[in-house]
Structure formats: structure tokens, C-alpha cells
Amino acid sequence: MKSLIEIKAGHENACAEFVKTRDFGRAAEEAARAASVGFALAERTAGAVADAHTRDAEGWLELAEELKGRQSAVGSRQSAMGSGQSAVGSKQSAMGSRQSASDRRQAEEEGTAGDEEWLVAETPEVSFDDIAGMDEAKEALFDMIVHPMREPEKARMLKLKPGGGVLLYGPPGTGKTMFGKAIAHEIDAPFFYASGAQLRSKWHGESEQRLSRLIQAARSRPVAVLFLDEVDGLLPRRTGGSSVVDNRIVTQFLADIGGFRDSDNILLLLGATNKPWEIDEAVFRTGRFDEKIYIGLPDAAARSGLLEMHLAGLPLGEGFEMETWVARLDGYTGSDIVGVIHDAKRAALRRSVQTDGDPQIEMADLEQALKTIPASVTDRMLAQYERFRQQRFG
Numbered sequence: 001m002k003s004l005i006e007i008k009a010g011h012e013n014a015c016a017e018f019v020k021t022r023d024f025g026r027a028a029e030e031a032a033r034a035a036s037v038g039f040a041l042a043e044r045t046a047g048a049v050a051d052a053h054t055r056d057a058e059g060w061l062e063l064a065e066e067l068k069g070r071q072s073a074v075g076s077r078q079s080a081m082g083s084g085q086s087a088v089g090s091k092q093s094a095m096g097s098r099q100s101a102s103d104r105r106q107a108e109e110e111g112t113a114g115d116e117e118w119l120v121a122e123t124p125e126v127s128f129d130d131i132a133g134m135d136e137a138k139e140a141l142f143d144m145i146v147h148p149m150r151e152p153e154k155a156r157m158l159k160l161k162p163g164g165g166v167l168l169y170g171p172p173g174t175g176k177t178m179f180g181k182a183i184a185h186e187i188d189a190p191f192f193y194a195s196g197a198q199l200r201s202k203w204h205g206e207s208e209q210r211l212s213r214l215i216q217a218a219r220s221r222p223v224a225v226l227f228l229d230e231v232d233g234l235l236p237r238r239t240g241g242s243s244v245v246d247n248r249i250v251t252q253f254l255a256d257i258g259g260f261r262d263s264d265n266i267l268l269l270l271g272a273t274n275k276p277w278e279i280d281e282a283v284f285r286t287g288r289f290d291e292k293i294y295i296g297l298p299d300a301a302a303r304s305g306l307l308e309m310h311l312a313g314l315p316l317g318e319g320f321e322m323e324t325w326v327a328r329l330d331g332y333t334g335s336d337i338v339g340v341i342h343d344a345k346r347a348a349l350r351r352s353v354q355t356d357g358d359p360q361i362e363m364a365d366l367e368q369a370l371k372t373i374p375a376s377v378t379d380r381m382l383a384q385y386e387r388f389r390q391q392r393f394g
């Protein structure tokens, strides 16, 4: 079943489409529908979140009125055209098409067209239950983000404002991206996503405008999560030697994000990185990524959860000891563990094809997989994160 947020997004998109084709009448209807879903959202929420939904719905109502006005203007112009000579009519329609081209250009400049590829304005499927273990990180994220968003009245009584900036940092493959998506899922908010690498490579030369539009798009929603993945690539440290582009993108980001705590809408700025030392210092200052959470290697409980998740219901050989594997996988990241299990499954399949028997995963399959897949994170890397934490966030 579609959530109200999705239904509302559907009307908003339809409205934008009708505006593009200059069908203002139907655009007005869609805007009015977006408004009524917005009011329904306000009724289902409380406090600051409800207020934000109400203001947003009122905005859609105003837009609906304005679009109705434009429809009657177009209507009367068209009937005037109809009564004139055909030569005049064709000149006017030529003018009309030039006009719509310029409208389109303007829409593009405002970022309402062509952004679909990197703009994920919907709630992701991944939830906290899909993340094995990591209880400390989950608890911290619930305290900082989920509770204030879900219980805005209680948060208000404690003068806690929902939203804000949180940076997840730690070694590769530990579930940072997963956490970011799961948070958006838990608070049922539209989710705007950009990865540093993608933004930099794909939109080289205009990355800062793209980032700027993304931030504006997220801020135009009453409640939204803006997830900047691989922040290191997006907002690199500005040094004497860094490129003009790097300097520009960081400066633009600081300008766009500045003061998001004071604005009416609730924006949660989430970042993830495995190279926090490469990020520009200004990004960590108050009002941006205020909170930092280390996402490290999975502990025994998390490893056990991962094995459960990926081996539950599968044919395991006699004498397969889960506990042994929880211990053997110490030092491996979540992503490594998924890889090891995958390798073991392939080996079991290969054997069953060769022997023409039923497949079964044996301890030896995992043992063999461990030999070919080394742990991707070294002690030296872990020490680097620890040093960084003490120096910068300590």
C-alpha cells in the first residue's frame, strides 16, 4: 500500500507535469489534491511536524488558486485567437511555442526537470531490522533522530528540536549507507540522496549547482531526510593546493545549509564517510554535522545476526557450528561476511552439481572462503579512525 507521502508526491509530480504542458486546469486539480493529502498528514502527526505539514498544504492550496487563475487567462487568450485571422493565429502559436521553450528552460534552471536520476524523493525499503547487531549505533540514532521526529510533542517539552546534522563515519562495508536509508524508513520521510562520487563525476563542472538544487529540493519539503553519501568526495578539505571546483562546492554547500536549524521545515542532514579526515573542517562546525557516530566492525552479536540472516533456512552440513563462525569472523566487516557466505554457497552448489547430490553448506566451505577473502579492514586502519576520533571529536 502506498503511504500518504507517496500519494502526495504522486500529485505533486503530476502537477509539475501538467505545468510543463501548460495544462494549468489539471495542474490546479493536482495541486489541490496534494494539499488535501498534506492536511491529512498534518492530522496524523503532532507538534512541529504537523505544523510543517500544515504550512506545506497551505502552500499547495495557494498554488492551486494561482494555477486556476493562469488557466482562465490562457482560456480567454485562446478564444481571442480563435476569432482572429489564421495568419495571426499561426504567428501567435509560434510565439506560444517559443514561450513554452523559455518556460522549460526556466524550469530546468529551477531544478524541476532532469534531476530524477539522483533525486530519490521516496522512502527506502531498508529498515533497522535488516541491520544485524550494532545496537549502540542504533540506540544513538534513535535518541538523536527517530524519537524527536516521531514524538515531536515530547521533544518540544524538552526543548529538543527535531532534525539537525549527523555524520556516520567508519571503515568501508560496515553498513553506513544502510543506516542512512533505514533512518529515512523509520521516520517515514521523503529521502533525498546524493553520493559524492556520483555528483562529482557525473556532473563534473556543475556539481555545486546540482548539490545546491538538491538541498533546496529537500528544504522545500515540510519534513525530509537529505543523505549525502561519501561526503569526503563531495566536501573535500579546502587547502592552498585544492582545485577551484573543490573550493566552490564547499563554499556553496556552507551557504545553502547555513541556518537550516532556524528554518520552518524539518530537515535531517545525514552524512556518511569512510575518510572523515579528508572532509573540510568547516563542515563539522555547529549547525552542520553537529553529531558524529562511529560505525565500526560488527561485534559478536552483529556477526551472529548476519550469519542468521544469511544462513537461516539453508541446508547446513551436520556438525555445522554457528558459534565457531561467529568467532572465526572476528575482524571482518558486515560486507566481508556477506561475501564469505556467498562464496561458501557457491562452493556448496558446485559440489552438489559435481556429485549430483543435494547442496549442503559445510564448515569447510566457509573455511575455504576465508582463505580467499581477507578481512578488508586492517588494525592500522582502525587505529587511524581512533586517532581521528580523539583528535577531532574527542
Ligand SMILES: Nc1ncnc2c1ncn2[C@@H]1O[C@H](COP(=O)(O)OP(=O)(O)OP(=O)(O)O)[C@@H](O)[C@H]1O
Residues within 6 Å of the ligand: 130, 131, 132, 133, 134, 170, 171, 172, 173, 174, 175, 176, 177, 178, 179, 272, 273, 274, 298, 302, 306, 333, 334, 335, 336, 338
Ligand atoms: N550490520 C549489518 N547488517 C546487515 N548487513 C550488513 C551490515 N553491515 C554491512 N552489511 C552488508 O554490507 C553491505 C555494505 O554495507 P554499506 O554499503 O552500508 O557499507 P558502508 O559502510 O556504506 O560502506 P562504504 O564506506 O564503503 O560506503 C550491505 O549492503 C549489507 O549487505
Ligand SMILES: [Mg+2]
Residues within 6 Å of the ligand: 176, 177, 178, 229, 230, 272
Ligand atoms: Mg556507503
